[in-house]
Amino acid sequence: MRDPNHYGIATYYTVMNRRKFIKRGILATLGAGLFTGLYTWQIEPFWLEFVKRKMPVANLPKRLIGKTIMQISDIHIGDRFDYHFIIDSFEKAKKWSPDYVVYTGDYIQNDSKKQFIQLPEVLKHCVKGKLGTFGVLGNHDYGMRYTEQNVADEVCSQLSKAGIEVLQNTQKEAGGLNFIGFDDVQGLNFYPHRVMNYYNESKANVVLCHNPDVCDLDVWNGYKGWILAGHTHGGQCKPPFFKPPILPVKNKRYTKGEIDLYDGRKLYINRALGHLKQVRFNVRPEITIFELEKA
Ligand SMILES: [Fe+2]
Numbered sequence: 356m357r358d359p360n361h362y363g364i365a366t367y368y369t370v371m372n373r374r375k376f377i378k379r380g381i382l383a384t385l386g387a388g389l390f391t392g393l394y395t396w397q398i399e400p401f402w403l404e405f406v407k408r409k410m411p412v413a414n415l416p417k418r419l420i421g422k423t424i425m426q427i428s429d430i431h432i433g434d435r436f437d438y439h440f441i442i443d444s445f446e447k448a449k450k451w452s453p454d455y456v457v458y459t460g461d462y463i464q465n466d467s468k469k470q471f472i473q474l475p476e477v478l479k480h481c482v483k484g485k486l487g488t489f490g491v492l493g494n495h496d497y498g499m500r501y502t503e504q505n506v507a508d509e510v511c512s513q514l515s516k517a518g519i520e521v522l523q524n525t526q527k528e529a530g531g532l533n534f535i536g537f538d539d540v541q542g543l544n545f546y547p548h549r550v551m552n553y554y555n556e557s558k559a560n561v562v563l564c565h566n567p568d569v570c571d572l573d574v575w576n577g578y579k580g581w582i583l584a585g586h587t588h589g590g591q592c593k594p595p596f597f598k599p600p601i602l603p604v605k606n607k608r609y610t611k612g613e614i615d616l617y618d619g620r621k622l623y624i625n626r627a628l629g630h631l632k633q634v635r636f637n638v639r640p641e642i643t644i645f646e647l648e649k650a
Contacts, residue, residue, distance in 0.1 A: 399635040401440050410645035414559040416531040425453035426643040428585030431629030432474045433464025445480040455484040459585040460493025460565030478517035487529030490519045493565040497542040524549040533558040539565045547574040567609035579619030589626035589638040
């Protein structure tokens with residue numbers, strides 16, 4: 356250390372204060388960075404939010420007013436994160452005792468063979484609706500490059516064993532509500548016309564469709580009503596006031612939440628329960644609970 360007299364006392368203390376200030380600034384920045392990193396990796400990916408929304412449906416039978424549809428999406432079982440989070444979330448979700456439960460695709464991650472040991476273990480705990488439980492497939496359920504039919508068949512078989520009815524371009528009425536399910540647009544069996552040719556507008560309909568980009572395709576045959584989707588995970592990380600930098604859709608309007616398509620269709624994009632990578636910032640994992648009301 357230099358002799359204070361070298362600078363003069365006042366200059367010496369000014370220099371020392373500035374050094375202390377810079378040192379504290381660096382430590383604070385490092386601390387904030389470390390905290391944000393830990394939060395993004397270890398806290399937010401496992402901080403589940405139950406989101407409640409009203410769902411007005413045309414032609415809804417009176418007896419279904421006030422009943423609930425729970426939407427769970429993109430559980431991505433594999434080795435990307437601890438799948439016990441999904442089991443714990445299912446157990447919490449059961450406490451809401453939903454009337455219907457719908458799963459909107461991407462049950463597996465498809466980069467670990469262990470997924471087909473883990474998936475049935477997770478599905479043993481899956482949430483089921485009192486009036487019906489339905490699912491559609493997502494792109495990841497079709498294996499590598501979304502081209503493996505045997506992988507999709509195994510996922511469907513596991514879902515059926517667990518009591519989830521898979522809708523592959525088909526529809527099924529349960530207790531007065533008609534669920535229409537599309538197979539995934541990036542998979543091998545995207546034939547929505549097979550069900551939409553028989554679309555009956557006098558029913559109380561809800562569409563399940565993994566990828567929201569399908570909303571922009573000419574497959575709807577005049578459909579009016581709700582479309583429940585997943586796929587985007589809300590981008591998983593989103594800086595405040597800006598769009599998420601990574602969003603796997605062509606139409607960048609399709610981020611998350613409720614979106615009016617201004618033609619009688621309403622889209623809801625669930626932010627996903629699982630993750631592609633174990634990082635989330637400002638986009639907590641979500642289970643949605645819709646309360647039915649007459650439109
Ligand atoms: Fe996904």
